[in-house]
Amino acid sequence: MNTSAAAELDRWIRFTPAQRLARFAVFFGLVAVVAWALKTIEIIPEFLYDAPEQVVDMGRRMWPVDWAHFWPVVWPALVETMHIAAMATILGLIMGIPVGFLAAKNATPVWWLNAIARFILVATRSISTLIWALFFVAMFGPGPLSGALAIAFHSIGFIGKMFSEGVEEANRGSIEALQAVGASRMQLILMGYWPMVLPTFWSVALFRWDINVRESVVLGLVGAGGIGMALNAAIDLIQWDRVSLVLFTIFVVVILIETIVTQIRKRVI
Amino acid sequence: MSSPDTKLSIRHLVKEYVPGKPVLKDISLDIEGRGITAIIGPSGTGKSTLIRCINRLINPTSGEIMFEGRDLAKLSGTPLREARRRIGMVFQEYNLVERLTVMENVLSGRLGYVSAWTAWRRKFDDADIQKAFALLKRVGLADFANRRADELSGGQRQRVGIARAVMQSPGLLLADEPTSSLDPKTSVEIMEVMRDLAAENSIPVMINIHQVELGKRYAQRIIGMSGGLVVYDGAPDGLDADILKKIYGGQDWLAT
Known part of the structure; x- marks a missing residue:
């Protein structure tokens, strides 16, 4: 250990620039796929808003269970x-x-x-x-x-x-x-x-x-x-x-x- | 030329796993119809390959293996299976079917003589069953007939392996390092069982062995192999330090 080595620290880089680019591309691709899929399945917000109500309603109709x-x-x-x-x-x-x-x-x-x-x-x-x-x-x-x-x-x-x-x-x-x-x-x-x-x-x-x-x-x-x-x-x-x-x-x-x-x-x- | 007593006659046997790199280089041997022949030599010198070429668990590259009027090296299909029935084999790792009973393993020695359907229903001949019981008694496992093979100790398993091989009523018994997985005392016991059974049924034995002392003690003939060649062939007495040096190389390991 001497002082001159401490001055010139070895730099450690986890990814090469090419790897960083590839990682970004994969991430971008994933986001694009999710966005596209969301657009395609056409979620109707009104149906989502009353979902809890529907669940409660169905639960009520399911109860009491018809054991007979x-x-x-x-x-x-x-x-x-x-x-x-x-x-x-x-x-x-x-x-x-x-x-x-x-x-x-x-x-x-x-x-x-x-x-x-x-x-x-x-x-x-x-x-x-x-x-x-x-x-x-x-x-x-x-x-x-x-x-x-x-x-x-x-x-x-x-x-x-x-x-x-x-x-x-x-x-x-x-x-x-x-x-x-x-x-x-x-x-x-x-x-x-x-x-x-x-x-x-x-x-x-x-x-x-x-x-x-x-x-x-x-x-x-x-x-x-x-x-x-x-x-x-x-x-x-x-x-x-x-x-x-x-x-x-x-x-x-x-x-x-x-x-x-x-x-x-x-x-x- | 072979004498009339010759049981097995090997001529110019060559085995190459990789083309151009022979493990066995032109082996010629005659095995007589009685007694124990021990093959010694360093690991990787082709002892095991030689034994396995005889019953064709390994296919030789060239050469001739005459046994009971047939060249084993050229057989395939049914004739090969018929020839194998006449050659018993004992393995280092016993090679029993562990989940079958001792009796089933011994009776497996008759597989070459019965149909698959008969074997599946375990409908072996009464004579075979009697013989199997007698053999089990002979190797000291009379009470183990219905025990599963994986409940036995190493020495006991090897006894079953020997019984299976003798069950074939073979004309030749091969043994590939039969004692290498066993302790010294059990090794001696196994050698005795093998020697006695072979003598009683007049079966010549060819045995690969690592322990030179055991080989000298039980064999009438020693074949020393080195580098794929036979470098010694003669009586156990002739195995002196010089010859062992020739077989195994070096000398530091030889106690003076």
């Missing part, structure tokens, strides 16, 4: 929703697991099969449940079957992707040992990969079931049956006390399922 409506209508609809979700999850697993094995590079060392499987995974996942539902409603008409199929097909991508990642993490040594024994490719999958990825399988199955219950509620809104349809009917008939009943039921069920899934995952997997 639960057993005759909401409960059967809820059971149907759960059935749609269970069906969809099982179908999704049956279709998604084989595709998952085909997509895993270690279990299927054939690049074009990997490519096809990956395409199926991306395609099924990127088409939303609602689009699948439109497709199946056109084929089988509205109802629980179309709903279950729509959710099942949308599930393939998620299930297959998560599962193939699990397969790719399987212990290579164990597989090598089975290869050394003279096992066939099918035997490697059944006696090697499958036991190793069983925890992944259960975790994916539970997680997807949880998601599918919520999906089947939404699908009900467009006529696929279940509690969503009960909600839609109540809204159409302006029976707000019944709407609140359905919303409350959904809320309780979702929390319940979340708790069950978390507990099972914690204890079993």
